[in-house]
Amino acid sequence: MTDLRTHAEEIHEQFADQLDVDVETVEERLDTLVNEYKVPLEEARRSVTNSYLDEAGMERDELGGGGGNEHVELASIDTAEQWVDITAKVVELWEPRSDAVGQVGLLGDESGTIKFTKWAKSDLPELDEETVYNLGNVVTDEYQGNYSVKLNRTTTIEEIDEDIEVGDNSVTVEGALVDIQSGSGLIKRCPEEDCTRVLQNGRCSEHGEVEGEFDLRIKGVLDDGNEVHEIIFDQEATEELTGIELAEAKEMAMDALDTTVVADEMRGDTLGRYYRVTGPTLGRYVLVNDLEVLDGPVDAESVLIKARSI
Amino acid sequence: MSSAPSREVARRVFAREFNDATYTFKESDDERAPVYALLPTGERANRIFIVGTLTETEDVGEDSEYWQGRVVDPNGGTFFVYAGQYQPDAAAMLRELEAPAYVAIVGKPRTYETDDGDVNVSVRPESITRVDESVRNRWVVETAERTLERIQAFESDTGNEYVEMAREQYDLPVENYRRATVEALESLEEPEAAEPSP
Numbered sequence: 001m002t003d004l005r006t007h008a009e010e011i012h013e014q015f016a017d018q019l020d021v022d023v024e025t026v027e028e029r030l031d032t033l034v035n036e037y038k039v040p041l042e043e044a045r046r047s048v049t050n051s052y053l054d055e056a057g058m059e060r061d062e063l064g065g066g067g068g069n070e071h072v073e074l075a076s077i078d079t080a081e082q083w084v085d086i087t088a089k090v091v092e093l094w095e096p097r098s099d100a101v102g103q104v105g106l107l108g109d110e111s112g113t114i115k116f117t118k119w120a121k122s123d124l125p126e127l128d129e130e131t132v133y134n135l136g137n138v139v140t141d142e143y144q145g146n147y148s149v150k151l152n153r154t155t156t157i158e159e160i161d162e163d164i165e166v167g168d169n170s171v172t173v174e175g176a177l178v179d180i181q182s183g184s185g186l187i188k189r190c191p192e193e194d195c196t197r198v199l200q201n202g203r204c205s206e207h208g209e210v211e212g213e214f215d216l217r218i219k220g221v222l223d224d225g226n227e228v229h230e231i232i233f234d235q236e237a238t239e240e241l242t243g244i245e246l247a248e249a250k251e252m253a254m255d256a257l258d259t260t261v262v263a264d265e266m267r268g269d270t271l272g273r274y275y276r277v278t279g280p281t282l283g284r285y286v287l288v289n290d291l292e293v294l295d296g297p298v299d300a301e302s303v304l305i306k307a308r309s310i
Numbered sequence: 311m312s313s314a315p316s317r318e319v320a321r322r323v324f325a326r327e328f329n330d331a332t333y334t335f336k337e338s339d340d341e342r343a344p345v346y347a348l349l350p351t352g353e354r355a356n357r358i359f360i361v362g363t364l365t366e367t368e369d370v371g372e373d374s375e376y377w378q379g380r381v382v383d384p385n386g387g388t389f390f391v392y393a394g395q396y397q398p399d400a401a402a403m404l405r406e407l408e409a410p411a412y413v414a415i416v417g418k419p420r421t422y423e424t425d426d427g428d429v430n431v432s433v434r435p436e437s438i439t440r441v442d443e444s445v446r447n448r449w450v451v452e453t454a455e456r457t458l459e460r461i462q463a464f465e466s467d468t469g470n471e472y473v474e475m476a477r478e479q480y481d482l483p484v485e486n487y488r489r490a491t492v493e494a495l496e497s498l499e500e501p502e503a504a505e506p507s508p
Contacts, residue, residue: 176449178320178437179317179416223359225319225320225321225452225456226319226456227319228317228319267439268439268440270439271439272413272439272441272445273414273439273441274448294448295445295448296444297447298447298448298451300450300454300495300498303451304454304492304499307454307458307488307491307495308492310458310461310462
């Protein structure tokens with residue numbers, strides 16, 4: 001019976017603000033389903049929760065974790081659909097692209113940053129840039145390996161009078177550049193507003209045939225013999241890595257009547273060399289902000305001492 | 311961790327150990343499953359990264375071009391590299407490069423059985439680039455570190471499955487590879503000692 005009681009208490013807590021029910025009633029309903037109708041406990045809980053949702057006129061995604069959320073750091077968010085509490089500064093507000101979105105932007109804490117979305121229908125107060133808030137009961141989400149948090153009707157927003165030094169999720173990785181993948185070198189991007197997709201044979205997967213805009217980028221792989229890291233160089237970082245600027249790359253492609261000569265040239269100049277790069281992570285990629293060529297002398301002595309001693 | 315098949319790490323190995331890695335295996339029955347060479351220090355290798363001195367290139371093909379390159383590491387061990395029509399970029403590099411030159415090669419281990427029943431191990435290159443001495447030296451130290459890590463794991467009896475496999479498949483003392491590592495590192499020390507002090 002104690003098991004049912006625990007579940008009843010949890011369900012009760014979720015609806016405590018919206019409905020006037022007591023724990024005993026919830027437990028009774030669970031008991032009927034589980035012990036009389038032999039419904040599995042999980043299903044019973046779902047069914048009872050649903051009926052209270054109906055009664056309260058709520059959607060399932062408005063249902064909070066009942067205040068028992070974990071308070072987490074932004075960088076530690078790595079699972080979707082978790083109810084959490086966070087303390088974060090609004091780093092940037094972006095222009096919402098849809099009427100359904102009330103506010104959208106970037107939150108930050110010491111550990112890093114994360115995108116947030118606040119639904120228009122959630123009826124929450126406006127957040128201000130550069131202001132720190134305690135945000136209770138937000139739900140995590142994931143899209144293509146990137147995590148975000150959603151503010152919803154049950155989210156509590158409390159402005160607090162302190163500042164946060166926002167971390168930048170940066171990582172540093174090093175190793176030999178062992179591959180430059182396809183889609184690197186001189187590429188064309190879709191010119192449509194807010195669409196930066198890379199064209200395949202002159203086509204954008206969203207907007208069809210378009211007049212693309214030239215750009216440089218490299219998708220590479222750094223490998224230190226123990227681990228591999230996929231890294232992306234944007235135009236600026238690609239120019240720094242290869243010494244080939246966009247104008248020169250266009251000229252090379254024009255002369256050869258072929259854009260792939262650019263990536264081939266870049267491969268010859270960079271593959272097999274050692275680099276150390278630093279930048280934020282985006283899904284499985286590290287975006288290169290800082291680049292260091294590791295071509296200085298190496299310390300063989302300490303390794304030699306180890307080699308002799310084992 | 312992620313659902314996408316992860317890219318194979320390029321192992322660092324000196325030629326002496328690589329050429330002893332005659333046992334290959336797959337980890338699934340799928341025709342396209344990766345083939346691994348078993349390194350005698352107890353690690354699987356589906357890809358390797360080597361930097362050394364290209365000392366000789368030769369077109370050994372009969373009907374079509376098939377380039378052989380010899381790449382030597384500081385122990386004097388030789389990696390045999392073969393590139394034909396299915397590795398056009400690597401074949402072009404072997405055709406064009408003038409030996410001697412430092413080269414960096416990313417490639418796959420391949421084995422073939424000779425007429426008298428020996429198994430030879432070679433490299434099928436994915437890329438070949440010309441590099442300078444600093445890259446070669448960094449590779450030697452890095453390869454020494456990785457080799458020592460494997461030797462330590464081999465000797466620690468932690469029950470690593472590839473260490474177990476190496477014990478079963480080979481009768482090769484890992485001491486040989488420790489000695490090769492020491493020699494390779496010593497070769498880096500010598501020229502520095504000969505330099506005049508500042």
